[in-house]
Amino acid sequence: MRTTAEYEHHLTGLDLAKAWARFLAFWIAMAAVVTETLLALRMGLLAGEANAGNGFVEFIYDVTGPLIQPFEGIMAVRTVDNGGIFEPATAFAMAVYLAAALLLIAAIWWGAVMAPVPHEEEDAVHKGPRVHQH
Numbered sequence: 001m002r003t004t005a006e007y008e009h010h011l012t013g014l015d016l017a018k019a020w021a022r023f024l025a026f027w028i029a030m031a032a033v034v035t036e037t038l039l040a041l042r043m044g045l046l047a048g049e050a051n052a053g054n055g056f057v058e059f060i061y062d063v064t065g066p067l068i069q070p071f072e073g074i075m076a077v078r079t080v081d082n083g084g085i086f087e088p089a090t091a092f093a094m095a096v097y098l099a100a101a102l103l104l105i106a107a108i109w110w111g112a113v114m115a116p117v118p119h120e121e122e123d124a125v126h127k128g129p130r131v132h133q134h
Contacts, residue, residue: 014112017111017112017113018112018113020112021108021109021111021112021113024108025105025108025109028101028104028105028108029101029105031101032097032098032101032102035067035097035101036094036097036098038060038063038064038067039064039067039068039090039093039094039097040094041060041064042060042061042064042068042087042090043086043087043090043091043094045057045060045061046084046085046086046087046090047080047082047084047085047086048082048084049082049083049084049085064090067093067097068087068089068090068092068093069089070093071088071089071090071092071093071096072089073089074088074089074092075088075089075092076088077089
């Protein structure tokens with residue numbers, strides 16, 4: 001079994017890049033999940049004709065307002081059967097932010113995993129550590 005020092009000694013630049021890619025991808029995914037959840041709550045509250053005077057509802061509207069602002073006016077807001085509102089800007093925002101997060105994660109992953117490996121590291125990646133025999 002390798003000690004921590006031995007493991008760190010054999011850690012290549014490619015391993016480090018993959019670790020950073022996983023780290024960044026995780027946090028981008030978490031930000032996307034939070035953003036999508038808040039926007040889905042906004043969409044549901046608007047469609048359900050929620051009381052805008054309620055503290056929670058007001059909080060969701062306040063937090064998500066800046067997120068949908070770039071998409072307002074693309075399509076007209078529509079009334080749903082129960083008197084609630086369908087706000088297309090929220091749906092557009094959800095689609096754009098999800099696509100942006102997925103593309104960013106893919107670009108980071110491609111850069112860390114699919115990028116060409118420097119020649120010195122290629123030997124270590126494909127052949128493993130060199131063992132000297134006596």
